[in-house]
Amino acid sequence: MGRFWTFRYTLLNAAYFVAFCTIHALAAVYLLANGFNNTEVGVLLAIANILSAIAQPVFAGIIDKPGALTNRRFIIISVLIIMAGSAILMITDKNKPIIFIAYIIIYMIQFAYQPVMTALCFEYQKAGCNIFYGLARGLGSASFAVTAFFIGGIVEDMGTWR
Numbered sequence: 001m002g003r004f005w006t007f008r009y010t011l012l013n014a015a016y017f018v019a020f021c022t023i024h025a026l027a028a029v030y031l032l033a034n035g036f037n038n039t040e041v042g043v044l045l046a047i048a049n050i051l052s053a054i055a056q057p058v059f060a061g062i063i064d065k066p067g068a069l070t071n072r073r074f075i076i077i078s079v080l081i082i083m084a085g086s087a088i089l090m091i092t093d094k095n096k097p098i099i100f101i102a103y104i105i106i107y108m109i110q111f112a113y114q115p116v117m118t119a120l121c122f123e124y125q126k127a128g129c130n131i132f133y134g135l136a137r138g139l140g141s142a143s144f145a146v147t148a149f150f151i152g153g154i155v156e157d158m159g160t161w162r
Contacts, residue, residue, distance in 0.1 A: 005129040006136055009121055012075075013140025016117055019082065021147040023110050026155065031103065033160040035094045048104045052111035059112055063119075071120040078113040082106050 031041045062069055085106040092098045121133050 005124060006132045009124070009131045009133075010136040010139045012117065012120075013136050014143035016114070017140045017144040018147045020110060020114075021144045022151060023082075023106055025144075025148055026151065027103070027107065029155060030089075030160055031099070034099055035096055036099075040096075040100075044100055044104060045107065048107035049111070051104065051108040055108060055112040056115060060115070060119075063116065071116050071123055074116050075113055075120065078109050078116075081109050085109075 027045060028038075028041050031044065032038070036044070059074060063071055063074055085102045088102045089099060089106075092102070118133075121131055121136070125131055125133075
C-alpha cells in the first residue's frame, strides 16, 4: 500500500514542479516577450515574492484552524486560481496591467502552496499512509528538470507565442 501513496504523492509533486518550472523559471522570458523591460520584470517578481512571504504564514494559520480549509482543499483552490490566471494570460495580448496582476497572483499562489504540499504529506503519514517523501520529492524535482529541458527547447525554437 505504501507504493500507492508514494505514487500519488509523487504525481502531486511532479505536477507542482512542472507548473513551478513554467511559472518561475520562464517568468522573465514570458514577461520580456510581452513588452516588459528588465526593471518591470524585477519589480513584478519582487512584489510576488514579498506577497508570497506574507501569504504563507497567513494561509498556514487559516489551514491550521479547524474548519473547511484543509491542506488538500487549499491546494485544489490554488491550482484552480493558477489555471484561471493562466487562462487570462493565454487570452491577454500584451496588456501589461492585466499580465502584471495575473502573473503576480499566479507566482505568489504557486510559492504560497509549496509548504502546504509538504504539510499534506505529513498529514497523510500521520493518518497511516506510508509515503516515501524523499523519493516523491526527488521525482518532483526531476520533473522540473525534464520540463525545463523540453519547454526550454520549445521556447527556443518557437518563441513564447507572442
